[in-house]
Amino acid sequence: MISRYLGDQITHIQPTKKAILLIGARQVGKTTLLKQLFSDALWLYGDDADTRQQLSNPNETVLKNQLGTNKTLVIDEAQRIENIGLTAKIITDRLPNITLILSGSSAFELANKLNEPLTGRKWELQMFQLSYDEMCNYHTAFTENRLLKQRLLYGYYPEVVLGEGNQQTILKEISSAYLYKDILTWENIHKPDKLERLIQAIALQVGQLVSYHELGQIAGLSSATVERYINLLEKAFVIYRLGSFNRNLRNELNKSRKIYFYDNGLRNAVINQFQPIELRNDIGALWENYLLAERTKYLSAKKIYCNRYFWRTKDGAEIDYVEEYNGEIYAYEFKWSSATKAKFSKSFVEQYKPVETKLIHSENYMEWLR
Structure with a gap:
């Protein structure tokens, strides 16, 4: 069994009696983890029509009868239940001996229903795909480092990691069956082909400056619609x-953005490219996406809160990644080959005096992700 960091966090905060909200992309292991932690709990599922009806307009008496002698209630796919925020508020306020856990894959829907009713009454945790660190703990860092090229291609979805030989099939299933499900369901999008073209265009521009206008021309969408879809894809953890x-600095770019995927495998599945690393011309994009995704998981697991950016000027000077902690700056360049020399902009260094400037490559990345 692969131990997940969130398991320890959930166990630690459980005695506080606040509701626990576990969110994250589909297929990252939310239900599996909660089954391990709360096997004796009462489980209710938002996908079930009877459950939706019973929990949409409940009262304290109904909830007490439904819970019986159970001390823990887990509601899976909670975003599908109308008025789930009010239901959760009743449980946390009036049934203080009940531990309530809610899970869902649709942040934009679940958060909207829970934020106001559960203000001050919940812990919100995001679950990611498996991480480099978790896999090192599972089968040693030596083994995980040997699998680096495979991770760049297939990523860290649990089913993919455990499905030796079937990675492409599993990823194509995830990308086709789950990738757009929340967005198509909640936003009533009638032309998913344009959404698919948009995400393919994003996948081909990983690590590059993106223009909503240009993406819209590729996908056949207006700039405003592109921005709305990107916002939804972000809230669905894609x-x-x-x-x-x-x-x-006067010539710094101040409104630009780059877009990355939470998982390399999903990115490659979207554009159907699984050629070996040695045959690819996008190794730089794969490496950058991998490092940033794993750094995101690392910072979340270690509860390190910082601002995160890239830096670029109008004349093309650039730094791949910048972290800001309490006013202190750390700057990083990403290169696949350890033989590549890192060049940090003189103007950036002189102006911001970073605490650290470091090249992260395939021979030293391990220390940066653990």
Whole structure:
């Protein structure tokens, strides 16, 4: 069994009696983890029509009868239940001996229903695909490092990691069956082909500055619709945006953004490219996407809170990744080959005086992700 960091976090906060909200992309292992932690709980499923009807307009008496002697209630796919926020509020306020856990794959829907009713009454945790660190703990860092090229191609979805020999089939199933499900369901999108073209265009521009206008031309969408779809894809945990760092220099880009995928395998499945690393011309994009995704997981697991950016000027000077902790700057360049020399902009270094400037490559990345 692969131990997940969130398991320890959930166990630690459980005695507080606040509701626990576990969110994340489909197929990352939310239900599996909760089954391990709360096997004796009462489980209710938002996919079930009877459950939706019973929990949409409940009262304290109905909930008490339904819970019986159970001390823990898990509601899976909670975003599908109308008024779930009010239901959760009743449980946390009036049934203090009940531990309530809610899970869902649709942040934009679940958060909207829970934020106001559960203000001050919940812990919100995001679950990612498996991480480099978790896999090192599972079968040693030596073994995981040997699998680096495979991770760049197939990523860290649990079913993919455990499905030796079937990675492409599993990823294509995830990308076709689950990738757009929340968005298509909740946003009533009637032309998923344009959404698919949009995400393919994003996948081909990983690590590059993106233009909503250009993406719209490729997908046949307006710039406003592109921005709305990107926002939805981000809230469904498919992609995330990285903004540009700017403070003082006149020629810094200040409204630009880059877009990355939470998982390399999903990115490759979207564009149906699984050629070996040695035969690819996008190794730089794969490496950058991998490092940023794993760094995201690392920061979340270690509860390190920082601002995250890339940096670029109008004349093309660039730094791949910048972290800001309490006003201190750390700058990183990403190169697949350890033989490549890192060049950090003189103007950036002089202006911001970073605490650290470091090249992250395939021979030293391990220390940066654990």
